[in-house]
Amino acid sequence: MVPMLRELLTKQGIKKLLAKIRIGGRTPASILKENRNNTKAALKRNFRDSVMADVDSATFAQSLGRVVKSRKRQTLSTLRNIMSSVRGEARAVLATGKGYWLSRGVLDSGTTDICARLKGARYHMSYSQVPMKPPRVPPPHPCRSFLVWVPEGTRPPTEETFEQEWRNNPELQRDLLGKSKFEAFERGELGRIETYAQYEKVVTKTLEDLNIEK
Numbered sequence: 001m002v003p004m005l006r007e008l009l010t011k012q013g014i015k016k017l018l019a020k021i022r023i024g025g026r027t028p029a030s031i032l033k034e035n036r037n038n039t040k041a042a043l044k045r046n047f048r049d050s051v052m053a054d055v056d057s058a059t060f061a062q063s064l065g066r067v068v069k070s071r072k073r074q075t076l077s078t079l080r081n082i083m084s085s086v087r088g089e090a091r092a093v094l095a096t097g098k099g100y101w102l103s104r105g106v107l108d109s110g111t112t113d114i115c116a117r118l119k120g121a122r123y124h125m126s127y128s129q130v131p132m133k134p135p136r137v138p139p140p141h142p143c144r145s146f147l148v149w150v151p152e153g154t155r156p157p158t159e160e161t162f163e164q165e166w167r168n169n170p171e172l173q174r175d176l177l178g179k180s181k182f183e184a185f186e187r188g189e190l191g192r193i194e195t196y197a198q199y200e201k202v203v204t205k206t207l208e209d210l211n212i213e214k
């Protein structure tokens with residue numbers, strides 16, 4: 001049976017979802033802690049400045065009120081961000097159940113190194129936990145890579161890895177290596193390129209490093 005959103009958003013359920021959430025790579029707990037520390041620092045600063053300036057109590061009360069108000073606003077927006085991630089995570093659980101994220105994309109000279117390396121990679125985790133993720137939908141990311149959710153038990157879309165696409169595809173090899181390196185590769189001067197790591201080694205070196213004349 002598929003659970004309902006409000007069944008997931010019980011106290012226990014929220015606790016479970018919170019444990020999985022990362023906002024900008026950080027846990028909600030550490031974000032809240034930083035927020036608390038910022039509030040403490042702001043109150044301290046205000047107190048110190050007021051003492052230094054020798055203000056009267058009415059002025060102090062006024063500035064304290066301003067600090068408290070601004071920190072409240074900040075805290076509220078932090079909490080809103082966290083809760084919206086919780087709801088997003090809950091929706092992802094409802095929508096997807098079990099499965100994995102598959103990294104897809106077009107491989108050519110317009111593809112970024114990271115996306116080329118991760119092409120065809122599978123991630124058995126929630127979207128927010130996928131490291132270095134391209135967007136969920138095609139194709140706003142400039143290099144046209146994206147993640148699709150593949151539910152457990154369904155056939156994944158055909159998606160070749162870098163190695164699979166590279167193999168036996170001279171046109172792609174020429175596009176990715178550039179003319180001079182490709183010609184050197186064809187002459188056997190660059191050694192074998194069968195994995196992304198081997199490819200990376202070659203492309204990060206200049207023709208001079210490789211002892212190849214232009």
Ligand SMILES: [Zn+2]
Pocket residue numbers: 111112114115134141142143144145
């Ligand atoms: Zn990319």
